[in-house]
Each structure stands twice: as C-alpha cells, then as structure tokens.
Amino acid sequence: xxxxxxxxxxxxxxxxxxxAGHLNHTCDSYESGGQLxxxxxxxxxxxxxxxxxxxxxxxxxxxxxxxRREEVVIQTKTSAKDYKGAAASIKKALRELxxxxxDVLLLHGISSPEDLATxxxxxxxxxxxxxxxxxxxxxxxxxxxxxTGPVMDAVIHHPEIDVILTTANKEGRMLEGGPFARHLExxxxxxxxxxxxxxxxxxxxxxxxxxxxxxxIEWGFDLETAHAINLxxxxxxxxxxxxxxxxxxxxxRLIQRKAA
Ligand SMILES: NC(=O)c1ccc[n+]([C@@H]2O[C@H](COP(=O)([O-])OP(=O)(O)OC[C@H]3O[C@@H](n4cnc5c(N)ncnc54)[C@H](OP(=O)(O)O)[C@@H]3O)[C@@H](O)[C@H]2O)c1
Numbered sequence: 001x002x003x004x005x006x007x008x009x010x011x012x013x014x015x016x017x018x019x020a021g022h023l024n025h026t027c028d029s030y031e032s033g034g035q036l037x038x039x040x041x042x043x044x045x046x047x048x049x050x051x052x053x054x055x056x057x058x059x060x061x062x063x064x065x066x067x068r069r070e071e072v073v074i075q076t077k078t079s080a081k082d083y084k085g086a087a088a089s090i091k092k093a094l095r096e097l098x099x100x101x102x103d104v105l106l107l108h109g110i111s112s113p114e115d116l117a118t119x120x121x122x123x124x125x126x127x128x129x130x131x132x133x134x135x136x137x138x139x140x141x142x143x144x145x146x147x148t149g150p151v152m153d154a155v156i157h158h159p160e161i162d163v164i165l166t167t168a169n170k171e172g173r174m175l176e177g178g179p180f181a182r183h184l185e186x187x188x189x190x191x192x193x194x195x196x197x198x199x200x201x202x203x204x205x206x207x208x209x210x211x212x213x214x215x216x217i218e219w220g221f222d223l224e225t226a227h228a229i230n231l232x233x234x235x236x237x238x239x240x241x242x243x244x245x246x247x248x249x250x251x252x253r254l255i256q257r258k259a260a
Contacts, residue, residue, distance in 0.1 A: 001044035001243070002250035006073070006227050007196030009139040009162050011103055013047035013073050015221070016246035017198060017230040020049060020056040022206075026234040033059025034066070039236060041072065043243045049165070049198070049230050050097075051077035051108055052089050057096035065098045074099065075163070075198075077108035077143060083123035090131050101135060104163050104196075107142040113154035116142070125160065139163055141196065149178030152186035156193065164190055165230065168199040170219040173207075184225075191225040198228040206232065214245060221249035 002015040018040045020033075027033035037048065037060055050056045057076060064072070074097060078089035093102055105128055110116050131137040141163025144151050148166075155161050168187065172180025191197050202220040203213050220229040231242050 001246055002253065003046070004227055006047075006104075006139075007162060007191070008194040009104065009196050011073050011139065011196075013228055014045050014246075015047075015228060015250070016045050016242055017047040017049050017075075017228040018045045019200060019230040019232040020060060021051065021054045022232040022234045023056040023059050024054065027059060030058045030062045034062025036233075036236070036239075037063035038066065040233065040239050041067065043239055044246075045239070045243065046071060047073050047075070047228055049075045051079075051106075052093060053077070053079055053108060057093055061096050061098040069099055069101075073103045075104035075106065075165075076102055077106040078124070079108040080124050080127075081118070081120040083127050086124035086127035087130070090127060090136060094136060102131075102137050104139045104141060105131070105137045106140075106163065106165060109145045110142045110151060110155055111145065111147055113150050116151075116154050116158065129160075139196070141165070143200075146174045146201070147177045148175050148183040148186060151177060152183065152190070156186065156190045156195065161195065163196040163198070165198040165200060167201040168220070168223060168226065169202050169204055170216050173204045174201050187223075188225045191227075196228075197226050198230045199223065199226045200230045200232075202229060202231060214241065217242065217245050218249065221245060 003012050006013045023033050076093050078086055080086040080089045128140050139162050141161050142155050143165035146167050203216045208216050
C-alpha cells in the first residue's frame with residue numbers, strides 16, 4: 001500500500017480510500033460494518049470516506065472505538081446548507097464516529113458556483129471554521145459529485161477549500177458541465193495548487209462489468225494527480241481485489257520513481 005500526504009492538509013493517507021457510501025446495502029448492522037472497516041485497516045486502508053447522508057458514520061464508529069484513533073484518517077461530509085444545520089451535523093458526526101475530531105470535513109455535493117457562494121453555504125462554512133478553531137475539524141473541503149467546468153473553477157479558487165472529491169474514470173463517464181480532457185486539466189491545476197485530490201466514480205458507481213473493473217481501477221491508480229482513489233467497497237472480496245491493485249500500483253510507481 002502506498003501512503004502519501006493529502007495535499008496541503010499534511011494528513012498522511014493510504015492511496016486507496018474506503019468509500020463507505022454504499023456500506024448500508026450489504027452491512028445490516030453497525031457491528032458488521034465495523035468488522036469490514038477493521039479488515040480494511042488490517043489490509044492497510046487507513047483513509048476512510050463517509051458522509052452524514054450515507055448513514056454509515058455509525059459503522060465507522062464501531063471500528064474507531066476498537067483502534068487508536070490516529071490509525072485512520074476520516075473524511076466526512078455534510079449537506080447542511082446553513083450555520084445551524086452544519087453545526088448540528090458536526091456534532092452528530094463526532095458522536096456517530098465516536099471521535100473527538102474529524103480529519104476532513106467536506107461541503108457535500110457542490111452543484112454550481114452559485115451554490116458555493118450562497119449566504120447559506122457561507123453559514124455552513126462559518127460552522128466549519130468554528131469547529132476547526134476548536135480542534136474538532138482538521139481540514140476543510142468539498143465534493144463536486146458529477147460536475148466539472150464552472151464548478152471546478154469555483155472550488156479550485158476558493159481559498160479555504162483544501163480538499164476536492166471529484167468524479168474521474170477511464171472514459172469520463174457521468175461527468176456534466178464540460179469535456180473530460182478539460183476536467184483532467186482542472187484536477188491537475190488543483191493538484192498543483194496543493195489541494196488534496198480524491199477521485200470517485202472510478203468504476204462508474206458499479207456499472208462497469210465485473211471482468212473489466214480491474215482495468216478501470218488501475219486507470220484510477222495511474223492518475224498521478226489523484227492523491228486518493230475512492231472506491232465504494234461493500235464487502236470482503238472488494239477489499240481483496242482493491243488492495244491487490246493498490247499494492248501493484250504502489251510497486252509500479254516506486255519503480256518509475258527510481259528510474260526517473
Ligand atoms: N457527492 C459525493 O460526495 C459522493 C457521491 C458518490 C460517491 N461518493 C463517495 O465515493 C465512493 C465511491 O462511490 P461511487 O459512487 O464513486 O462508486 P464506485 O466506487 O465507482 O462503485 C462502487 C460500487 O461498485 C460495486 N463494486 C464492484 N466491485 C467493486 C470493487 N472491487 N470495489 C468497490 N466497489 C465495487 C459496488 O456495488 P455492489 O455492492 O453492487 O457490488 C459499489 O457499490 C462512495 O462510497 C462515497 O464514499 C461521494
């Protein structure tokens with residue numbers, strides 16, 4: 001497994017990120033979800049992504065209370081669009097994750113430049129700032145779901161957004177708002193500015209046929225400008241496949257660096 005620094009956040013993450021967005025589909029209890037997270041940690045996946053809206057923060061919390069907190073980096077999100085909602089969401093995340101702090105907190109699903117600039121989102125950011133000052137949040141960012149073009153422009157140039165979770169896959173599927181080649185340029189620009197970059201939809205939310213998935217996942221690991229490859233793991237065979245591909249990529253990148 002490769003470990004690297006998540007842009008200017010300074011946080012050390014595993015390149016393979018456990019995306020817990022689909023965990024509810026296969027884990028019918030918090031305990032079984034927690035067991036899956038602990039297995040992922042055993043295999044070296046130290047970067048975990050969740051959100052209030054996924055309902056999987058309690059699953060992660062089940063694992064967190066059985067380990068040392070600093071063993072993992074947890075990124076969560078809130079869709080709250082005002083101060084009050086975001087402040088409540090932060091408290092809920094801390095409680096459900098059984099943690100005294102959140103490593104990364106994202107505004108969930110920025111859908112337009114206007115969305116980012118609303119007075120309400122500014123209120124949510126106020127709650128983020130307060131939590132950061134209180135030591136409850138380490139780093140701040142946003143996810144952009146499937147949007148590129150003006151949305152990427154807006155989030156890249158926001159001075160307080162240090163992390164971007166965006167869509168990227170082998171054929172640029174699911175992207176809206178601009179061409180794929182241009183999206184890769186946006187990602188590169190964000191990376192060069194020191195933003196922490198995570199990519200999602202790498203296997204198009206599971207729509208890629210099973211036989212082709214390794215190739216699509218490898219494409220993700222080959223993207224030099226992505227710090228983290230976020231895969232929506234839901235069971236043990238996914239961990240085996242994804243960790244195998246992450247390790248192969250780490251070996252390849254090490255050889256390339258030595259040769260350079
Ligand atoms: N706006 C946002 O912030 C946002 C939006 C979407 C996702 N996310 C994050 O990104 C993560 C990834 O979600 P995604 O929508 O981008 O999906 P994805 O990773 O492209 O695909 C995940 C789906 O693929 C299937 N799958 C098959 N083989 C797999 C393997 N080896 N590893 C992982 N999954 C495999 C799983 O479905 P089966 O269970 O049916 O096999 C899973 O539900 C989510 O978990 C979440 O953390 C964030």
